Amino acid sequence: MDIILWRHAEAEDFAPSDLARALTKRGERQAARMALWIVPRLGKPSRPASDWCVIASPAVRAQQTAAALGMPVDTVASIAPDAPADAILRAANWPHGERNIIVVGHQPTLGMAAARLVNGVDGYFMVKKGAIWWLRISPLKGETQAVLVAMMTPDMADA
Numbered sequence: 001m002d003i004i005l006w007r008h009a010e011a012e013d014f015a016p017s018d019l020a021r022a023l024t025k026r027g028e029r030q031a032a033r034m035a036l037w038i039v040p041r042l043g044k045p046s047r048p049a050s051d052w053c054v055i056a057s058p059a060v061r062a063q064q065t066a067a068a069l070g071m072p073v074d075t076v077a078s079i080a081p082d083a084p085a086d087a088i089l090r091a092a093n094w095p096h097g098e099r100n101i102i103v104v105g106h107q108p109t110l111g112m113a114a115a116r117l118v119n120g121v122d123g124y125f126m127v128k129k130g131a132i133w134w135l136r137i138s139p140l141k142g143e144t145q146a147v148l149v150a151m152m153t154p155d156m157a158d159a
Contacts, residue, residue: 002100002136002149003092003117004038005110009130009154011061018081023064030130030154035068037157038102038132041150055091056104057081065130066104079105085112085122095137095144117146130154 010027023031042052055076056066066073078087088094088109092101094117103110107127114133115123127133131153135146 001095001097002134003094003146004100004102005088005114005127005133005135006034006038006065006102006104007107007110007127007129007131008057008059008061008065008104009034011129015060019059022060027061027130028064028068031065031068033154033157034065034130034132034152035070037152039069042100052100052102054102054104055079057083057106059106062104062106066102069102073104079103079109081106081109083109085109085116088113089116095146118148120145128153 009030010024011021012024015021052071054066054069054071054073056062056073057079058075058077059081063073063075076091079091088103088105092103108124110127111125112122114125114127117135131151133148134150136149137144138147
């Protein structure tokens with residue numbers, strides 16, 4: 001099972017509520033660039049694109065970021081801003097899910113989930129706006145651990 005943790009792209013600072021904050025024009029470009037990088041890599045013979053599902057926070061900025069993929073998106077209220085890292089892992093059914101998953105959410109939750117997946121303990125990684133952390137289950141000596149496959153930012157995707 002693969003999991004991609006994708007932080008929403010740049011969003012406006014102010015809106016009637018935190019959930020209503022939309023992407024800026026720059027954020028729209030970031031989401032589009034990342035989607036152009038992600039989508040071609042989903043459909044490998046060993047992992048067809050149809051083996052992927054996308055879940056996103058109900059926040060407008062996360063929904064807009066996820067929409068850039070052009071794939072169906074399931075909204076999961078439990079991964080809204082300020083959710084605990086466990087909410088991400090439960091929503092993704094990690095590590096027992098049958099499908100690979102893209103989770104579009106927020107900091108600091110994504111950084112805490114990435115740290116737990118990579119290190120196996122609570123911690124924190126900074127995930128830049130619009131960036132992804134792509135992890136894969138790798139059995140090691142009878143234990144399940146996540147291995148970092150890729151970390152990509154919108155600026156790197158242009159290179």
